[in-house]
Amino acid sequence: GQSLEQPSEVTAVEGAIVQINCTYQTSGFYGLSWYQQHDGGAPTFLSYNALDGLEETGRFSSFLSRSDSYGYLLLQELQMKDSASYFCAVSTNTDKLIFGTGTRLQVFP
Amino acid sequence: DTAVSQTPKYLVTQMGNDKSIKCEQNLGHDTMYWYKQDSKKFLKIMFSYNNKELIINETVPNRFSPKSPDKAHLNLHINSLELGDSAVYFCASSQVSTGETQYFGPGTRLLVL
Numbered sequence: 001g002q003s004l005e006q007p008s009e010v011t012a013v014e015g016a017i018v019q020i021n022c023t024y025q026t027s028g029f030y031g032l033s034w035y036q037q038h039d040g041g042a043p044t045f046l047s048y049n050a051l052d053g054l055e056e057t058g059r060f061s062s063f064l065s066r067s068d069s070y071g072y073l074l075l076q077e078l079q080m081k082d083s084a085s086y087f088c089a090v091s092t093n094t095d096k097l098i099f100g101t102g103t104r105l106q107v108f109p
Numbered sequence: 110d111t112a113v114s115q116t117p118k119y120l121v122t123q124m125g126n127d128k129s130i131k132c133e134q135n136l137g138h139d140t141m142y143w144y145k146q147d148s149k150k151f152l153k154i155m156f157s158y159n160n161k162e163l164i165i166n167e168t169v170p171n172r173f174s175p176k177s178p179d180k181a182h183l184n185l186h187i188n189s190l191e192l193g194d195s196a197v198y199f200c201a202s203s204q205v206s207t208g209e210t211q212y213f214g215p216g217t218r219l220l221v222l
Contacts, residue, residue: 031209042199042213043152050209085150091209096165097142099152 002026004100006088011106012078020073020086020103028093032064032071035087037102043087046073075105083107112136113214115200120219122190129186130217132200140164141183142211143175144199152199158183190221 004024012018022032031050035043049055049064049071061074075082085102092098113134122128134141142165143155157165158177172188183200200214 033209037150042215043201043211045210045212048209087152094165095157095159096154097209097211098154102150102152 002090002092002098004088004090004098006086006100006103008101009104009106011108013108014078014080016078017074017076018078018105020075020088020105022071022073022088022100024069024071024088024090024100026069026090026092026098029066029069030091030093032062033089033091033097034060034062034073035089035099036084037087038084041084046086078107080107080109113200113202113212115198115214115217117217118215120217121222122220123222124190124192126190127186127188128190128219129184130198130200130219132183132185132214134181134200134202134212134214136202136204136212137181138202138204138212139180140203140205141177141180142201142203143183143185144201144213146197146199146216148196156183156185190219192221195219195221 006022033048034046037043047062054063059076064071087102088100089097140159142157146152156175161177174186177183197216199216201211203211
């Protein structure tokens with residue numbers, strides 16, 4: 001079967017750095033995506049990693065290690081508006097995006 | 110300009126009723142999806158269409174019937190609504206069928222009483 005694991009909740013203060021980990025078990029793996037969802041809002045695409053290594057987009061970076069079936073989302077210079085749920089998702093040769101259960105990030109002043 | 114739009118945004122209805130949710134994307138994408146997000150925020154794919162053809166049909170009760178009149182539209186009709194159908198339904202689209210980069214609509218919050 002396919003499964004993804006990520007922490008259910010992470011807390012941090014403004015200006016800090018936080019890392020949200022995601023481990024997955026799947027066959028036919030293509031890549032790992034990250035989505036952000038604010039309460040009451042829709043998931044919004046953040047990043048996609050198909051190859052090993054770090055991808056940086058502004059304050060957010062995403063990392064993938066295919067050999068370890070592991071990735072993470074790194075958020076730097078945290079702001080209050082970063083408080084949201086973050087989902088990792090794997091894309092596979094079944095043309096489906098399988099989402100993790102989400103990590104709720106709370107940023108405190 | 111709204112990339113992926115859904116109507117209605119809220120839907121409150123009685124058990125046993127039939128309802129439809131509409132979705133439109135103006136991104137020129139070939140693939141569209143329906144997801145269900147439950148109260149625990151678990152996001153699960155229901156259906157996927159590529160160029161009007163059904164390519165993914167998860168184990169969803171046959172009370173749920175998607176319809177894609179053209180590649181910019183994907184509607185969801187639900188018959189005989191049940192309490193357990195209460196959830197947020199998201200439409201999404203992507204350029205490619207592998208769907209790693211998906212754009213979501215605002216969601217339809219369905220409450221079945």
